[in-house]
Amino acid sequence: MDDDDVLDNVGARLRGFRQTLKLTLQELAVRSGMTASTISRLERGLVRPGLEHLLSLSRVYGLPIDELVAAPRVGNPRVHLKPIQKHGLTFIPLGARNEGLNAYKVIYPRASECPAPRYRTHPGREWFYVLAGSVELVQADQRTVLHAGEAAEFTTMTPHWLVNASDDEPAETIAIYGHQGERIHLSELAS
Template sequence: MEQESSDLDQLIRQRIRSLRLARGWTLDTLAGRCHISPSNLSRIETGRRRIALDQLVPIARALDTTIDQLVESGEDQDVVIRPQACDTPGYTTWLLSRERSLGGVTIAKMRITKQEPVPADTLPVHPGHEWFTVLTGTARLQLGERTILIQEGNAAEFSTMTPHAISAHDGPVEILTILDQNGERAHLRNPASH
């Protein structure tokens, strides 16, 4: 238990020093911003002084972060995401982000084998914005009456208020897509709407 506390203290000290250096600040600069003497701040960073909560509050504020971010354990979550394939007719999807962990967006890899265009009068619409890049193959993007072929290595970005669908052109296509909450609901929970 004492080792865990010591490891966390060391992690907090490293974060304080790293954030200070990333801003190009000297000890004097940060000390002035958080109203702690430069010598005390130096001892906090080097481990020669215990870190007290009443010192963390002004340090975190001065570094434009939160106490939670300074003290969160580096062990709390696995950094490796192990995506599971989710198959529906014509689509296989792998979620590559944790639940809306990046400011309300979901990142997914999709393998699309469906090659038939969607009839223009049945193209779905939903609030939001969508972005994708083609990893392999060629994607067919239907935007209203337009059909745009997106080649491997290229990307597309569009308002999802425009009737739209993504399908494969001349063989399977793999894309990496970023969806907001509305896009996730429309495309990943109801993939037939592609």
């Protein structure tokens, strides 16, 4: 899709965002500071939006400008993974940090090399998927061993910890933490 194709589709996208929010042209005009006539012309493709139009609409819709216009992604999409190591565990971020959910590959050393377990509690939920080996999830007095290909999700208000369940090989998981879980698990790692 070239630039002209992207720009030709902007009007329909803008109309779609307005209709999704169930706003009339007049309501959007009040919120954006533009006239209803200008918005109508933009949505019908009679006028191509300028930066000032897109900035106003971006604020109203709570979306970045590139999403408003469906701009093609440019640049290198790779994430630069910088492992974090502490207490014998390795956490590898799998995406840019954000305030929502964040994913990590977590490597647990052999059971005999694992640090002493420490129960943690915090608001939220955790989810993990076992890539290799097996891990033992301990929640209060309940123990569950999960093997490669298995996943678990649990509330983190229950005291919990994870450890490699085997002395044969390191275990690897993909873990997804909410903001509170990431803060609890990784703030200690940063120190």
